Amino acid sequence: MARAWTLTSRPVGLPAADNFALVEMSSAPLADGEVRVRNAWLSVDPYMRGRMNDVKSYVPPFALGEPLTGGAVGIVEESRAEGFAPGDRVLHMLGWRDEAVGSAKEFTKLPATGAPDQMFLGILGMPGVTAYFGLLAVAEAKAGDTVFVSAAAGAVGSAVVQIAKLKGMTVIGSAGGAEKCALVRDLGADAVIDYKAEGPLMKKLKAAAPDGIHVYFDNVGGEHLDAALAMARDNARFAICGMIDSYNSLEPLQLRYAMRMIAARVTLKGFIVTDHFDRLGEFHAEMGAWAAAGKLKAPETVHDGLEATPDAFRALFTGGNTGKMLVRL
Structure with missing residues (x-):
C-alpha cells in the first residue's frame, strides 16, 4: 500500500510532529497518459513552510488532509504514457510519498549526465x-x-x-x-x-x-x-x-x-x-559543463525512510542540514 504525508493542521511557529500524519493511499490502475513512479529521493525545502499557512502567496497553500508535495526523483514502475518506460529515472513534484502517480506532463526524464540522481534536487535542480x-x-x-x-x-x-x-x-x-x-x-x-x-x-x-x-x-x-x-x-x-x-x-x-x-x-x-524558468537552457549549459568538469561540489544531509520526512523538514529551521536536505527511500 502506498503511503503519503499529509498536513493535519496549520503550524504556529516551528511545525510540530502532530501537524503531520502518514496515511495510506489506494493504488488505482493507471489511466491512459499516466505514469506510476517509485520515489527514491525526496526534497524538503524552506519554502514549504510558507505553504503550510493559509495565506495568499505565489503558490497556493497546502490543503489540509491532502498529500503534501515537493521535489522528488524516482524510477518509473509502470507507464501508459508515450515516451516513458519502466526503469526511466524522472524528476517531479509529487514528493512526501513513496509512490507517485500522475500524467506524463508532471514528470521529466533525468538527463544522462552521469551525475547522481539526487543532484537534480540540489545543485543541478x-x-x-x-x-x-x-x-x-x-x-x-x-x-x-x-x-x-x-x-x-x-x-x-x-x-x-x-x-x-x-x-x-x-x-x-x-x-x-x-x-x-x-x-x-x-x-x-x-x-x-x-x-x-x-x-x-x-x-x-x-x-x-x-x-x-x-x-x-x-x-x-x-x-x-x-x-x-x-x-x-x-x-x-x-x-x-x-x-x-x-x-x-x-x-x-x-x-x-x-x-x-x-x-x-x-x-x-x-x-x-x-521567474527564470524561461532561461533554464542557460543554466543547464553552464552548470552542466561545470559539473561534468568536476568543478561543482554537492554537499548533502540525508535522512533515511519516508517516516523521517517531517523531521528532516523541521531540521531545516534548527541548523540541522549541511548542503541539500534529502530523504532517501
Whole structure:
C-alpha cells in the first residue's frame, strides 16, 4: 500500500510532529497518459513552510488532509504514457510519498549526465537554479564584486558560493558552527563568518569586508540583512531569496540600518525561482559543463525512510542540514 504525508493542521511557529500524519493511499490502475513512479529521493525545502499557512502567496497553500508535495526523483514502475518506460529515472513534484502517480506532463526524464540522481534536487535542480539566476540575473553580480552570502552552507547558499567563485568574485560566506564554516571554506569562500560565535555580526562582516560589499545574497533575513545593509557599498544589489529567520517567528522584522538603503542607493529585489524558468537552457549549459568538469561540489544531509520526512523538514529551521536536505527511500 502506498503511503503519503499529509498536513493535519496549520503550524504556529516551528511545525510540530502532530501537524503531520502518514496515511495510506489506494493504488488505482493507471489511466491512459499516466505514469506510476517509485520515489527514491525526496526534497524538503524552506519554502514549504510558507505553504503550510493559509495565506495568499505565489503558490497556493497546502490543503489540509491532502498529500503534501515537493521535489522528488524516482524510477518509473509502470507507464501508459508515450515516451516513458519502466526503469526511466524522472524528476517531479509529487514528493512526501513513496509512490507517485500522475500524467506524463508532471514528470521529466533525468538527463544522462552521469551525475547522481539526487543532484537534480540540489545543485543541478531548483536550489542551483535559484542560486544561479539570483546571483547573476537578480543581483547582476560580476567578476570583481565582493559578494556576501548568508546560509552559505545550505543548499542554495553553497551553490552561490561556488558560482560566484567560478565567475571571478570575492566571496564572504556566513554559516553557523565550525563544521559548516569549514565546508564553506572548502567550497572556495575567501572569508567565512561564524554567526554563532561571540560578537556582533555586523562587526564580523566589517572585518571580512572592510571596504564593504557589492552584492548580498539573502537566505536568512534578520540580523544578516541588517549587517549587509550596514556594509553596503554605493549602488549595492541585494537578491532577496529567503528569510528563514522569520518563517517561524511571530515577531516583526526590525532593521536598524534600513536607512542605509537611501544613502548608498541600495537595490533590494525579491525573486522566485520560477521567474527564470524561461532561461533554464542557460543554466543547464553552464552548470552542466561545470559539473561534468568536476568543478561543482554537492554537499548533502540525508535522512533515511519516508517516516523521517517531517523531521528532516523541521531540521531545516534548527541548523540541522549541511548542503541539500534529502530523504532517501
